[in-house]
Amino acid sequence: MMPSLHRIRPRRSVLYLPGSNARALEKARTLPADGLILDLEDAVAPEAKETAREMVVEAVRSASFGHREIVVRVNGLDTPWGSEDVLAMAKSGADAVLFPKIQSPTDVRMAVAALDRAGAPASLPVWIMAETPRSILHIDAIAASSHRLACIVAGTSDLTRELRARHTASRDSVYTALSLTVLAARAHGLDVLDGVHLDLEDEAGFTFTCEQGRNMGFDGKTLIHPKQIDIANRAFAPSEKELAMARKVVEAWQEARAAGKGICVVDNRLIEKLHVEEFERLLALDAAIGRLGTRPAAAA
Numbered sequence: 468m469m470p471s472l473h474r475i476r477p478r479r480s481v482l483y484l485p486g487s488n489a490r491a492l493e494k495a496r497t498l499p500a501d502g503l504i505l506d507l508e509d510a511v512a513p514e515a516k517e518t519a520r521e522m523v524v525e526a527v528r529s530a531s532f533g534h535r536e537i538v539v540r541v542n543g544l545d546t547p548w549g550s551e552d553v554l555a556m557a558k559s560g561a562d563a564v565l566f567p568k569i570q571s572p573t574d575v576r577m578a579v580a581a582l583d584r585a586g587a588p589a590s591l592p593v594w595i596m597a598e599t600p601r602s603i604l605h606i607d608a609i610a611a612s613s614h615r616l617a618c619i620v621a622g623t624s625d626l627t628r629e630l631r632a633r634h635t636a637s638r639d640s641v642y643t644a645l646s647l648t649v650l651a652a653r654a655h656g657l658d659v660l661d662g663v664h665l666d667l668e669d670e671a672g673f674t675f676t677c678e679q680g681r682n683m684g685f686d687g688k689t690l691i692h693p694k695q696i697d698i699a700n701r702a703f704a705p706s707e708k709e710l711a712m713a714r715k716v717v718e719a720w721q722e723a724r725a726a727g728k729g730i731c732v733v734d735n736r737l738i739e740k741l742h743v744e745e746f747e748r749l750l751a752l753d754a755a756i757g758r759l760g761t762r763p764a765a766a767a
């Protein structure tokens with residue numbers, strides 16, 4: 468399913484921060500991330516849940532995060548905090564609400580119903596975490612379950628734990644699950660973000676997983692530290708080489724169509740309409756990144 472080009476929103480880098488961390492909430496306003504996930508779930512200790520909720524509502528209401536997309540991850544509706552979180556976030560002005568540990572289409576419908584009961588605008592997008600074995604086994608039905616769904620976020624930490632698998636450099640233990648998640652997202656016109664890389668000192672490994680995620684089709688990566696933003700911004704943006712080819716292809720295609728042809732050849736490569744559409748998407752993504760003003764130096 469091809470997204471409409473005018474709807475493209477860069478989500479190369481989406482940074483988690485604990486909702487209870489005042490310094491991180493402040494710092495995030497200055498970082499070149501495309502999006503921020505203000506977390507009320509796993510990054511917040513049980514005794515700090517209420518305070519974190521208040522801090523996040525205040526931060527979101529301040530509307531001081533500029534171009535960054537603001538997503539709040541609430542606690543699960545089966546926890547003591549989930550319903551209050553939804554109530555607090557429904558009218559906060561957040562760009563989306565992220566529900567963790569979604570396991571079935573029913574879970575999605577319950578999340579949407581909770582937002583509706585809380586008086587959230589009908590247009591408020593819902594994001595979900597795919598991070599349990601059941602969520603992966605039901606991911607196609609989950610992705611199809613509500614028109615409010617906008618984005619699926621892979622939760623590779625929870626998934627690895629639940630599988631009793633190991634974190635490996637090649638991510639072979641979660642590769643199938645990640646592929647299924649991308650397939651389901653694309654089948655239903657949703658965006659999809661890759662999971663986090665936990666080793667903050669492993670720049671080479673992080674760069675590898677960004678490239679791997681980009682090659683698989685992810686729109687971007689979820690991050691846990693500001694030092695990961697630039698690498699993700701570069702990996703998930705179209706490269707200069709791709710952009711140069713895209714410009715050539717679009718021009719050659721216009722000439723081919725004017726001559727009544729349905730195919731053309733650019734740099735020894737056969738080009739059909741389907742290729743043109745993907746190159747047009749890359750150009751539109753690059754233009755959207757340009758408007759944000761966060762093009763990484765090497766790709767400028």
Ligand SMILES: CC(C)(COP(=O)(O)OP(=O)(O)OC[C@H]1O[C@@H](n2cnc3c(N)ncnc32)[C@H](O)[C@@H]1OP(=O)(O)O)[C@@H](O)C(=O)NCCC(=O)NCCSC(=O)C[C@H](O)C(=O)O
Pocket residue numbers: 482483484485490491492494495506509510596598621622623624625626662663691692693
């Ligand atoms: C991992 C951290 C706890 C490290 O924090 P810290 O020790 O403060 O790091 P630094 O001293 O290196 O920080 C340098 C400056 O950057 C700011 N900072 C650090 N992290 C963030 C952040 N995430 N957002 C914004 N700003 C950040 C520090 O304040 C320093 O600023 P300055 O004062 O100017 O020097 C920390 O990085 C952290 O808490 N990370 C996020 C953890 C988190 O949210 N985890 C939950 C999400 S991951 C998950 O749950 C995945 C999923 O569900 C799954 O199952 O896979």
Ligand SMILES: [Mg+2]
Pocket residue numbers: 509567596598622624625
């Ligand atoms: Mg998780």
